[in-house]
Amino acid sequence: MSAFTETPPAPVTDERFEAVLRETVGPLADEVDRTGRFPGQGVRALAEAGLLGLLGSPEDGGGGGDLRQAAGVVERLAGACGSTAMVLLMHYAAVTVIDRYGPRDVRRAVAEGRHLSTLxxxxxxxxxxxxxxxxxxxxxxxxxxxxxxxxxxxxxxxxxxxxxxxxxxxxxxxxxxxxxxxxxxxxxxxxxxxxxxxxxxxxxxxxxxxxxxxxxxxxxxxxGEGLDTALELVMPVFLVLSAAFCLGVTGTLLDLTAEHLRGSRLEHLEQSLAQQPTARQGYARLRLRTDAARAFLDDTLTALTTDRPDARLRVLQVKALAAETAAEVADGAMRLCGGAAFRRELGVERRFRDALAARVMAPTTEVLHDFCGRAGLGLPLFEEAR
Known part of the structure; x- marks a missing residue:
């Protein structure tokens, strides 16, 4: 048993989560990235705030939260510290299986913030x-x-x-x-x-x-039923939360880029970078891509909660779209911020590196494109595997 929390966590509230972001996860993010160490302090703070048990069944003491709530948590975390967000994302994906089939003592330990799992x-x-x-x-x-x-x-x-x-x-x-x-x-x-x-x-x-x-x-x-379990329980959570992760990173990249464009000046013109049409147009393109991916994620969550016929296809599409959007926005932010983006203190280069992860995490963008093609053409996703 881990020592994430010694006492049962308090009910999850926005205020407690914001405090974790402000007081623990955010301030430690640069150190976590620089040293490559596991963000144990941030994970413990999330456990104490009740976030490890967010998706757990209320019968076991869990938060009874839904995927939309989990996506909101992962998105906010990713904007602050990608490593901490990924740890929680994989925990949530594992918990979907544990909550359905795992032993009661483990389910309760998850709900009480005493157990971290992963895939x-x-x-x-x-x-x-x-x-x-x-x-x-x-x-x-x-x-x-x-x-x-x-x-x-x-x-x-x-x-x-x-x-x-x-x-x-x-x-x-x-x-x-x-x-x-x-x-x-x-x-x-x-x-x-x-x-x-x-x-x-x-x-x-x-x-x-x-x-x-x-x-x-x-x-x-x-x-022999593990693939069915993965498709029913794990894949929707992993793909949707991966999309939320991407949006968290891109959102912060856009904020940092906007701050740089407003605050940096061309003294010989007595104008800020934000006053340059080329910079504004570049920023607008990145914002449009991000907002489109956000709308798609919202539609995917709605499709899942309303059991729409296209829900499965939306789940397959959403990570592919968000991952490529994150990579495009990260590249665009580096270009718009120029040489300043290569300095750690601006915060862009860390998010640039984190933004590239989703496209190569299984299922990769290329595999998801194949899945989407199969789904759209009425073919089985895993014909060869069967």
Whole structure:
């Protein structure tokens, strides 16, 4: 059990969340990025504010929040500290499975801010094709299962309390089974510290399982039904919250760019950069792209809550659109701010690096485009995997 919070968290309020952003996450963001250390202090503050249990069932003491609320939280966090936002995003994605199939004690620990989880889907052998795990599950001693795998990227590796872990099925047909694996399990090894271009504090490192033993009851859902669970529970949350993450980063980039354009002057013209038509037009294009992606995210959330026929397609589209928007806005902000953007103190270069992550996180933009094409043409998403 982690030490995120010693006492039950207070009910989530906007005031408590704003205080966490203002007093903890924001002030530590530059240090987290510079040192690449896990944002444990920020995560503990979020736990104490009730944010780890936001999506948890009220029956277990959770906040009973919905995806729109979670998207708002992730968006605000991403604008302040991308690493902290990604840790919470992956926790929320894992919690959707735990809340449905996990043991009651873990569900309650999540609700009380005492348990951080994450997904362990991507593997060295299948790379971003999360739907085709190479890791295996085999019968162990009576009542136990042996797990072996080489996971390539696991956010909060070595920091989370548990992993929602994918493998090939134990005995059943199908392509995937899911397990709840305690992070302290014998045979789990985090292979090196994460030293990345962006999201430098999110602890995304490879994790190897060699003969990890879990009880048979660690199975989350039915054997061989993991892909269905991923499509129904995990993917909507991950893709929607990834879009919210992108909008948080782009929103801050636009704010920083606007501040720079208003505050920087061409003394020989006695004008600010904001008074230059080219700069204004460039800023307007970036704002239009961001506002369009925000409207699309809002429509996606509405489609999900109203069970619209196009909801599945919207979910597949929203991360692809938001990820490419974030990359375009980040590049545009660097251009508009010029050489000043390369200095850390402006804050643009950190968000530039964080903004590029979403397009290469599985499912990547290219894979999502293929999914969207399949969905639009009436083809199964995973025909080859089946």
């Amino acid at each position: 362990a889907f991507s593997e060295r052998g299948s790379r971003s094709h999360f739907w085709a795990p190479c890791g295996t599950a085999a019968p162990g001693r009576p009542g136990t299962v042996r797990l072996d795998a080489e996971k390539s990227w696991v956010t909060s590796a070595g920091e989370a309390d548990s992993y929602v872990w994918s493998s090939r099925p134990l005995r059943a047909d199908g392509v995937m089974s899911l397990w709840l694996v305690p992070s302290g399990s014998t045979g789990l090894r985090v292979r090196g510290e994460y030293d990345g271009f962006g999201l430098r504090g999110n602890g995304s490192s490879p994790v190897t399982a060699t003969g990890v033993t879990v009880p048979g009851t660690a199975l989350l859902g039915g054997d």
